[in-house]
Amino acid sequence: MKRAFNFSAGPAILPVYALEEAQKEIVNFKNSGMSLMEVSHRTPLYEDVHNETISLIRELYKVPDNFDILFLQGGASSQFFMIPMNLVHNDEIADYIITGAWSEKAIKEAKILGKKTNVVATSKDKNFNYIPSELKFTPSAKYVHMTSNETIHGVQFKKLPETNGVPLIIDASSDIFSYHIDWKNIGAIYAGAQKNAGPAGATIVIMRKDLYEREKETIPTMLRYSTHAKENSLYNTPPVFTIYMIGLNLKWLKSLGGIDAMNAINEKKAKYIYDAIDESNGFYKGHAEKNCRSLMNIPFIMKSEDLEKKFIKESETLNMIGLKGHRSVGGLRASVYNAMPEEGCLALANFMKDFMKKNG
Amino acid sequence: MKRAFNFSAGPAILPVYALEEAQKEIVNFKNSGMSLMEVSHRTPLYEDVHNETISLIRELYKVPDNFDILFLQGGASSQFFMIPMNLVHNDEIADYIITGAWSEKAIKEAKILGKKTNVVATSKDKNFNYIPSELKFTPSAKYVHMTSNETIHGVQFKKLPETNGVPLIIDASSDIFSYHIDWKNIGAIYAGAQKNAGPAGATIVIMRKDLYEREKETIPTMLRYSTHAKENSLYNTPPVFTIYMIGLNLKWLKSLGGIDAMNAINEKKAKYIYDAIDESNGFYKGHAEKNCRSLMNIPFIMKSEDLEKKFIKESETLNMIGLKGHRSVGGLRASVYNAMPEEGCLALANFMKDFMKKNG
Numbered sequence: 001m002k003r004a005f006n007f008s009a010g011p012a013i014l015p016v017y018a019l020e021e022a023q024k025e026i027v028n029f030k031n032s033g034m035s036l037m038e039v040s041h042r043t044p045l046y047e048d049v050h051n052e053t054i055s056l057i058r059e060l061y062k063v064p065d066n067f068d069i070l071f072l073q074g075g076a077s078s079q080f081f082m083i084p085m086n087l088v089h090n091d092e093i094a095d096y097i098i099t100g101a102w103s104e105k106a107i108k109e110a111k112i113l114g115k116k117t118n119v120v121a122t123s124k125d126k127n128f129n130y131i132p133s134e135l136k137f138t139p140s141a142k143y144v145h146m147t148s149n150e151t152i153h154g155v156q157f158k159k160l161p162e163t164n165g166v167p168l169i170i171d172a173s174s175d176i177f178s179y180h181i182d183w184k185n186i187g188a189i190y191a192g193a194q195k196n197a198g199p200a201g202a203t204i205v206i207m208r209k210d211l212y213e214r215e216k217e218t219i220p221t222m223l224r225y226s227t228h229a230k231e232n233s234l235y236n237t238p239p240v241f242t243i244y245m246i247g248l249n250l251k252w253l254k255s256l257g258g259i260d261a262m263n264a265i266n267e268k269k270a271k272y273i274y275d276a277i278d279e280s281n282g283f284y285k286g287h288a289e290k291n292c293r294s295l296m297n298i299p300f301i302m303k304s305e306d307l308e309k310k311f312i313k314e315s316e317t318l319n320m321i322g323l324k325g326h327r328s329v330g331g332l333r334a335s336v337y338n339a340m341p342e343e344g345c346l347a348l349a350n351f352m353k354d355f356m357k358k359n360g
Numbered sequence: 361m362k363r364a365f366n367f368s369a370g371p372a373i374l375p376v377y378a379l380e381e382a383q384k385e386i387v388n389f390k391n392s393g394m395s396l397m398e399v400s401h402r403t404p405l406y407e408d409v410h411n412e413t414i415s416l417i418r419e420l421y422k423v424p425d426n427f428d429i430l431f432l433q434g435g436a437s438s439q440f441f442m443i444p445m446n447l448v449h450n451d452e453i454a455d456y457i458i459t460g461a462w463s464e465k466a467i468k469e470a471k472i473l474g475k476k477t478n479v480v481a482t483s484k485d486k487n488f489n490y491i492p493s494e495l496k497f498t499p500s501a502k503y504v505h506m507t508s509n510e511t512i513h514g515v516q517f518k519k520l521p522e523t524n525g526v527p528l529i530i531d532a533s534s535d536i537f538s539y540h541i542d543w544k545n546i547g548a549i550y551a552g553a554q555k556n557a558g559p560a561g562a563t564i565v566i567m568r569k570d571l572y573e574r575e576k577e578t579i580p581t582m583l584r585y586s587t588h589a590k591e592n593s594l595y596n597t598p599p600v601f602t603i604y605m606i607g608l609n610l611k612w613l614k615s616l617g618g619i620d621a622m623n624a625i626n627e628k629k630a631k632y633i634y635d636a637i638d639e640s641n642g643f644y645k646g647h648a649e650k651n652c653r654s655l656m657n658i659p660f661i662m663k664s665e666d667l668e669k670k671f672i673k674e675s676e677t678l679n680m681i682g683l684k685g686h687r688s689v690g691g692l693r694a695s696v697y698n699a700m701p702e703e704g705c706l707a708l709a710n711f712m713k714d715f716m717k718k719n720g
Binding site: 013025027033080081112221245309 | 362363364368369370371372373374376379380383386387392393394395397398399400401403406432433434435437438440441445457468469472473474486552554559560561562578579580581582583595596597598599600601603605675679681684
């Protein structure tokens, strides 16, 4: 089999190691005569997988003890409402930094719930191609919400903002486990698994324990963080296979040397492609400003749609998949998450140069 | 490998066919060079899986055209609140039939939301060992909620109640796809996948289209049925692998002859075990009354806990897994979902007879 270089934004490429391990075990898990998918979540056989995955997250991401690590469902999209629903009451205010399509979706759900929100800053004036530097936080805000990496617009915070004690809540769906986190100001980090952590079907929520202490009993049981925290994410049946795959992903990440090592590799990988853009004399134009270029998602355009279509068609014959850009930015997008091998980025960069030579 | 006879209540046994197909394809799906778990949900490669699974449900379950078939997340436990949240407004009333632990959980969430509920009937007086026959519906109720099969108490409706036009909403988590449904009075049927439909991680909701027409815009986007119905359950990233596994399950079900054929097999399978109970002269005592015995979950007790422990220990040496009962009923429980082979039930029945001879 020839592995595709899969540049899709999500669901996205997974480490071959994780897929091959899953293949070995999917019919007969640990010689139990059962697939892990068949195992009751109330037995040690599954609980070991569950707890090992949580431990790996805590170890690799250096999550402090006053944070819970939860596995929920419903994607990051469900966190958009769960956060304001649980953490903001009555006249309290929530701050939002708007840097792209996903942070816009997040604030929209707070507004649907009738919560008071304050936009700290927005980069909408330039179709979200930069990270605002002037951030005016509300001192009494219950949290500041931000999207650390905008998958569609390809902008990424290079440094977490100083919030002066207001808990920072980060949608890290597209860059979780890709760089070291300073947990000092963090209230919560959450991520849909299907970009940088595993397959679709689980949402990782890492939340400071004191944040959900004020949860109200008028909120449905399943929508309270405390429900899941108290039961170690086993209040109801968790998505066992997705959690298992996240565990395999993290074992692979650990074998590479952990998150700092991964970050260094990611810098190198993205550089191949950004260099190809920068050295193209405008043949390729990146969407994001240079100082906030994402290491995960690289959207770029060319001078015509016809040329872009030709690029995509030819890239597919070279086994490069998923390079079509999102409609709101257009053009092309290369998503180069943790699991994208260096040779994939190199192959794309070389193809970009080659394509320019022939069509420039 | 020796396959276990897995009598767990959920996650539960799956057809070997589905596991082996998944094993073949998990690294390289349809020669794409990718796992299905890596494929974007916005591409034909995944959309074909998604739509084929929906079509199989519609075909095998004979779902009328005025119903949508949705894949949601968060388990049946999330339906407990989504249903009253979306379908009951202001002073409107929802009816509930209480036949066990799961229907109790369902009404609890309606009450948390402050909705007006009416208990049509309850069998709590006898620890939920029967299905009430006197059902007093509220003529103006927006729906009647019932749990068609109570996993813990092992009672199952043998006939759907006549509701005189009030939509019946059925939690069929533990008996979906096990018998033919007359859709006449149905408003919705929902089920967590992990008992009778596939692995954990998806909730199947089959809902009459007019039910969600009155949904309010003050409800978070992800919690409205209309959001998912409009987008064919692709509003956000669906749990792709679980949906794929549900599809494989249904292909297997179709190959057996469909739901009526499955029902006949299930009758035969459960009879082995109920006969062993009935012919034991009280050595084994079933929890449910005979006229509502579940074909899916068979809880029974013995005269002492020590004997029950001995039974479980010996059954495990014979490769029978998951026979410990739920704490609220005690004793033992054999879950014999669609995927449990006949020889598993026969093996258990024979072991029961053998164990009685030695310990009776």
